Amino acid sequence: xxxxxxxxxxxxxxxxxxxxxxxxxxxxxxxxxxxxxxxxxxxxxxxxxxxxxxxxxxxxxxxxxxxxxxxxxxxxxxxxxxxxxxxxxxxxxxxxxxxxxxxxxxxxxxxxxxxxxxxxxxxxxxxxxxxxxxxxxxxxxxxxxxxxxxxxxxxxxxxxxxxxxxxxxxxxxxxxxxxxxxxx
Numbered sequence: 001x002x003x004x005x006x007x008x009x010x011x012x013x014x015x016x017x018x019x020x021x022x023x024x025x026x027x028x029x030x031x032x033x034x035x036x037x038x039x040x041x042x043x044x045x046x047x048x049x050x051x052x053x054x055x056x057x058x059x060x061x062x063x064x065x066x067x068x069x070x071x072x073x074x075x076x077x078x079x080x081x082x083x084x085x086x087x088x089x090x091x092x093x094x095x096x097x098x099x100x101x102x103x104x105x106x107x108x109x110x111x112x113x114x115x116x117x118x119x120x121x122x123x124x125x126x127x128x129x130x131x132x133x134x135x136x137x138x139x140x141x142x143x144x145x146x147x148x149x150x151x152x153x154x155x156x157x158x159x160x161x162x163x164x165x166x167x168x169x170x171x172x173x174x175x176x177x178x179x180x181x182x183x184x
Contacts, residue, residue, distance in 0.1 A: 004041035008034065010096070013155050014129055016181075027099045027106065027181045029129060029155070034058070034094070037087045043080030046098040049108045051075050051177060053133065055092025061085050070094075073110035073175075095131065097179045107180045113137070113170045121166045125180035128164045130156045135174030140167045 002009055004022050013029040020026070023045075034055075052058050052070040060076065061067035063083035068076055078084065080098060099106035113119060113135070121128065130139060136151040141158050142165030150156050158166050168176065 040084040046080040049097040051095040053093045056090035059087040075108040115173045125182035127181040131177045133175040
């Protein structure tokens with residue numbers, strides 16, 4: 001879909017509530033490919049977390065705030081109301097996590113799972129989203145016998161009342177991004 005400012009395109013991964021517009025969502029996850037330097041869209045009601053996935057080194061600048069050169073797979077949080085631009089010399093790709101500041105607290109983390117690894121995530125959040133960047137995983141929500149398999153490009157959304165225990169397993173190794181959303 002087109003960026004809010006018309007400067008590029010993004011792939012929307014998940015949105016809450018479903019069908020919400022770019023001005024009234026509670027949270028949103030997306031992937032963006034940046035072809036070069038340019039401004040970010042303004043999201044004044046939202047906090048943003050950007051995770052650079054690959055490509056040229058990207059530096060985010062903010063009109064009235066200190067910016068940062070991004071590191072691969074290291075989350076960077078900033079206010080969506082800030083006038084923000086990306087500086088880069090070649091294309092890059094990033095993962096975007098946005099949450100309404102008045103409703104939710106969000107977190108993001110990247111996990112590289114070794115072959116035959118099992119990781120348990122205990123999150124004090126109502127919603128946990130796992131996005132598979134590389135490899136294949138099996139997920140299991142605490143207390144349930146059902147397992148969900150996901151591979152590169154898939155997302156698993158786990159929703160619980162106030163807290164989530166999620167186990168991730170992989171046979172051949174995987175890299176995942178985890179986003180959480182908790183009520184304020």
